[in-house]
Amino acid sequence: MEKSKWIEMYRTMRLIRLIEQRINDEYKFDEIKTPIHLSIGQEAVAAGVCIHLRKDDYVFGTHRSHAQYIAKGGDIKKMIAELYLRKTGCAYGRGGSMHLVDPDVGILGSSAIVGGNIPLGTGTALASKILKNDRVTVVFFGDGAADEGTFHESLNFASLKKLPVVYVCENNFYAINSHQLSRQVGDNIYKWAQNYGMPGYRIDGNDVLEVSDYAEKAISRCRNGEGPTLIECLTYRWKGHIGTVDDVGDGYRPKEEYDYWVSRCPIKRFSEYLINMGVLNSELIESIDREIYSLIEEAFNFAQNSPKPSPSELLDYVYADHTG
Amino acid sequence: MPWTTIQVEKLDNFFIMGDSTGNRVLTYREALHEAFDQSLARDPRVFIMGEGVDDAAGIFGTTKGLKEKYGADRVFDTPISENSLTGIAAGAAMAGLRPILIHARMDFMLLSFDQLVNHASKWCYMFGGKVTVPMVVRTISARGWGSGAQHSQCIQGMLMNVPGLKIVAPATPYDAKGLMVSAIIDSSPVLFVEHRWLHKTTGHVPEELYSIPIGKGVIRREGREITIVAVSYMLVEALKAAEKLQDAGISAEVVDLRSLKPMDENIIVESVAKTGRLLIADTGCKTGSAASEIAAVAAEKAFHLLKKPIRRVCCPDTPTPTSDVLEKAYYPTAEDIFKEAVNLVIE
Numbered sequence: 001m002e003k004s005k006w007i008e009m010y011r012t013m014r015l016i017r018l019i020e021q022r023i024n025d026e027y028k029f030d031e032i033k034t035p036i037h038l039s040i041g042q043e044a045v046a047a048g049v050c051i052h053l054r055k056d057d058y059v060f061g062t063h064r065s066h067a068q069y070i071a072k073g074g075d076i077k078k079m080i081a082e083l084y085l086r087k088t089g090c091a092y093g094r095g096g097s098m099h100l101v102d103p104d105v106g107i108l109g110s111s112a113i114v115g116g117n118i119p120l121g122t123g124t125a126l127a128s129k130i131l132k133n134d135r136v137t138v139v140f141f142g143d144g145a146a147d148e149g150t151f152h153e154s155l156n157f158a159s160l161k162k163l164p165v166v167y168v169c170e171n172n173f174y175a176i177n178s179h180q181l182s183r184q185v186g187d188n189i190y191k192w193a194q195n196y197g198m199p200g201y202r203i204d205g206n207d208v209l210e211v212s213d214y215a216e217k218a219i220s221r222c223r224n225g226e227g228p229t230l231i232e233c234l235t236y237r238w239k240g241h242i243g244t245v246d247d248v249g250d251g252y253r254p255k256e257e258y259d260y261w262v263s264r265c266p267i268k269r270f271s272e273y274l275i276n277m278g279v280l281n282s283e284l285i286e287s288i289d290r291e292i293y294s295l296i297e298e299a300f301n302f303a304q305n306s307p308k309p310s311p312s313e314l315l316d317y318v319y320a321d322h323t324g
Numbered sequence: 325m326p327w328t329t330i331q332v333e334k335l336d337n338f339f340i341m342g343d344s345t346g347n348r349v350l351t352y353r354e355a356l357h358e359a360f361d362q363s364l365a366r367d368p369r370v371f372i373m374g375e376g377v378d379d380a381a382g383i384f385g386t387t388k389g390l391k392e393k394y395g396a397d398r399v400f401d402t403p404i405s406e407n408s409l410t411g412i413a414a415g416a417a418m419a420g421l422r423p424i425l426i427h428a429r430m431d432f433m434l435l436s437f438d439q440l441v442n443h444a445s446k447w448c449y450m451f452g453g454k455v456t457v458p459m460v461v462r463t464i465s466a467r468g469w470g471s472g473a474q475h476s477q478c479i480q481g482m483l484m485n486v487p488g489l490k491i492v493a494p495a496t497p498y499d500a501k502g503l504m505v506s507a508i509i510d511s512s513p514v515l516f517v518e519h520r521w522l523h524k525t526t527g528h529v530p531e532e533l534y535s536i537p538i539g540k541g542v543i544r545r546e547g548r549e550i551t552i553v554a555v556s557y558m559l560v561e562a563l564k565a566a567e568k569l570q571d572a573g574i575s576a577e578v579v580d581l582r583s584l585k586p587m588d589e590n591i592i593v594e595s596v597a598k599t600g601r602l603l604i605a606d607t608g609c610k611t612g613s614a615a616s617e618i619a620a621v622a623a624e625k626a627f628h629l630l631k632k633p634i635r636r637v638c639c640p641d642t643p644t645p646t647s648d649v650l651e652k653a654y655y656p657t658a659e660d661i662f663k664e665a666v667n668l669v670i671e
Contacts (some may be wrong), residue, residue: 058419060415091450103392119443122415123412123415123416126412126480127416127419128419129397141605150407153403154411160403216664254450317453318487318488321511322455323511324422
């Protein structure tokens with residue numbers, strides 16, 4: 001991978017982190033009237049995967065999909081406006097944080113039903129196959145989705161039809177507050193791939209270079225018509241399941257576990273690596289942050305000053321308004 | 325004789341009169357086959373999937389030979405994963421294709437509600453029309469020969485409660501072809517409700533491709549004293565009842581809604597304005613049924629026109645029994661419609 005791409009991945013992770021911190025800070029003012037699920041601590045997965053995707057490739061995210069939307073190149077102003085439920089939002093204020101969309105960059109909508117996006121992404125991959133194009137789909141989901149039938153049904157179908165889809169499991173060990181081991185027999189989600197006839201890997205989801213390596217291989221397999229891959233990325237969310245709560249030490253998650261994962265911060269690790277490699281320095285770090293902060297400022301200004309939808313729009317879009 | 329080949333279908337070839345001009349006669353299942361064949365030929369985005377769609381029987385003959393004609397990429401068998409297959413169809417639709425997903429039993433569709441209700445039906449609204457889901461879910465209900473509680477349900481009423489999902493329930497060969505074409509070209513998800521006892525129904529069907537507006541009903545038989553609104557297969561029973569009512573000196577009007585959602589409310593109100601009496605015949609269980617909704621529409625919009633209370637002829641609120649004796653008691657027939665109609669008009 002070229003060094004410019006390293007910086008791009010670093011910037012993407014930093015962009016996700018700083019946007020989410022700003023969301024976290026603004027949430028208390030109660031102008032963002034939608035449930036939010038922050039990905040702080042999990043940035044490397046979206047950044048390492050999406051760096052290899054084209055604009056016309058598809059991604060499907062979940063209720064926790066800010067990171068994927070940002071990494072895939074979704075419009076930031078429209079995303080923040082959507083969080084503020086404004087008419088200028090990416091879904092005109094109808095979706096909120098859990099339902100982000102930007103078809104111009106292949107984001108066809110995120111689902112807030114656990115595992116619900118896995119069939120959808122398998123379906124866009126089926127379309128690529130039927131239309132004989134080389135567009136790849138990546139579906140992001142959590143460890144909780146591996147509890148669902150859709151995970152198993154979709155992997156089977158994708159393998160059967162050799163579909164160009166990469167299943168990226170962001171295993172942060174918790175479905176709300178339920179630990180993986182209280183829900184699943186074993187802790188090897190990636191091993192399901194073996195029975196479903198596709199490569200499956202478990203990797204360090206806080207190491208953006210490792211994520212990028214495995215994603216690159218999986219995506220090129222898709223482009224070559226070799227079928228799907230499952231990548232289980234071990235990672236950790238720093239915040240509680242929903243909102244801005246810090247649930248560590250409240251009987252939910254042990255402090256030692258949290259401290260361990262914070263010490264493995266994906267951004268800190270990558271920036272240290274880049275500094276050692278002579279690619280990043282404090283000047284560049286500052287200028288990237290400056291650029292990001294101004295982008296964030298602009299997006300929040302845009303959102304906060306945008307109009308809300310009018311009640312007269314209530315009944316719009318129940319059905320598509322055209323035939324084809 | 326094995327269960328699958330015996331006549332779960334209706335034995336008599338009920339002929340629908342005056343449905344269209346021309347004298348080309350097809351059965352309901354032939355009309356559907358023609359709709360698929362012509363749609364696959366017309367539009368490369370159309371494809372058909374479902375358990376058994378490419379086998380020798382071809383979903384009661386309706387998809388027979390289509391794989392050979394259009395290839396295994398466009399007509400193919402699927403795993404028995406109703407929920408994910410529904411989502412896969414939805415995803416393919418989002419990417420620009422026009423999938424037709426077939427459930428050979430309507431009961432099986434119950435496994436797919438997450439993808440149908442939470443996803444496909446909500447996508448257009450949730451994302452402000454930026455992503456649409458032009459897919460058809462075709463389901464087939466059966467009746468009789470011990471189909472039992474899990475192979476005979478008609479749950480269209482349940483699904484009328486799902487915003488964003490259109491529902492059609494054609495009862496004639498002409499409508500089967502035209503509404504299948506409409507469902508395919510519509511850019512919203514459309515549920516195509518079909519009944520096996522209609523498969524052998526015959527009627528006039530033009531050879532050319534045509535569509536029928538979704539949400540538009542028709543008067544199947546003009547009458548003055550009572551309106552019978554019939555859903556899906558119950559149209560056949562209603563037309564038979566109307567014939568018998570005429571012999572008894574009662575003039576019944578038979579309304580075929582054809583689409584359940586959106587529903588042609590005007591045709592109900594206009595007919596009731598004429599007759600002052602309303603009987604509704606539905607294939608589903610009574611509570612929360614399509615008949616319930618039709619009755620609600622009439623109560624809201626035509627109460628002042630009604631001379632008598634509304635009556636519903638539906639299946640009782642029990643699972644379908646398998647015993648032939650209980651089955652006979654379970655299903656309403658033309659005779660039940662006749663009796664209720666007589667009560668409404670004479671008493």
